[in-house]
Amino acid sequence: GDSVTQTEGLVTLTEGLPVMLNCTYQSTYSPFLFWYVQHLNEAPKLLLKSFTDNKRPEHQGFHATLHKSSSSFHLQKSSAQLSDSALYYCALRITGNTGKLIFGLGTTLQVQP
Amino acid sequence: EAAVTQSPRNKVAVTGGKVTLSCNQTNNHNNMYWYRQDTGHGLRLIHYSYGAGSTEKGDIPDGYKASRPSQENFSLILELATPSQTSVYFCASGSGTASQNTLYFGAGTRLSVL
Structure with missing residues (x-):
């Protein structure tokens, strides 16, 4: 069945260092992947999503590349900022037209000075 | 941007009580x-x-x-609340028509069942 795996529960790094949050998936049909970000005491909101034409989505310095060969959609940023500290969810659109998303367990990113 | 409003934002309920969480969206999703x-x-x-x-x-x-009594409103009902239902609840809306469905979330309801 369809599933999403985020292996890291907590990632702690120093400001200015590169960020990579892992996301792998299993999908019955052609996958559409999303990254949502949730800052403390706020609602989750869309950070970026995969394109159908293999373009690399980017937003607020973050980018992710859909690799169907390895079933991955890792989130990356070249230089972490303190304001990037948040909970990040990877999500997979379930096949069919329900619009349902399966979310991973989430990765908390803590950026320290 | 899409607007999704949840009420209440915080709720304390007793075990066995009925709880209704409400959600309203104004984007015709x-x-x-x-x-x-x-x-x-x-x-x-x-x-x-x-x-x-x-x-x-x-x-x-x-x-x-x-x-779901209308396009705008969607409620979640706990007929007999239990402590295991203590959680943060999020409502979301989305068009569901495009192959890439963006969800818009409300601010959440923090429910404590005592």
């Missing part, structure tokens, strides 16, 4: 969803709806009912 968020479990889908009058079971529907 067909699809609406109820998720709960728990540490170690991420976001889990409870119920969802394709439009007014429809409700569907999500991944963890036991102990919950849903109601």
Whole structure:
């Protein structure tokens, strides 16, 4: 069945260092992947999503590349900022037209000075 | 941007009591969803709806009912609340028509069942 795996529960790094949050998936049909970000005491909101034409989505310095060969959609940023500290969810659109998303367990990113 | 409003924002309920969480969206989205968020479990889908009058079971529907009386409103009902239902609940809406469905979340309701 369809599933999403985020292996890291907590990632702690120093400001200015590169960020990579892992996301792998299993999908019955052609996958559409999303990254949502949730800052403390706020609602989750869309950070970026995969394109159908293999373009690399980017937003607020973050980018992710859909690799169907390895079933991955890792989130990356070249230089972490303190304001990037948040909970990040990877999500997979379930096949069919329900619009349902399966979310991973989430990765908390803590950026320290 | 899409607007999804949840009420109440915080709720304390007693075990065995009835709880209703409300959600309103003003973007004319067909699809609406109820998720709960728990540490170690991420976001889990409870119920969802394709439009007014429809409700569907999500991944963890036991102990919950849903109601979609109109395009704008989607309620989550706990008929007999239990302490295990203490959680943060998020409502979301989405068009559901495009292949890439963006969900817009409300601010959440923090429910404590004592």
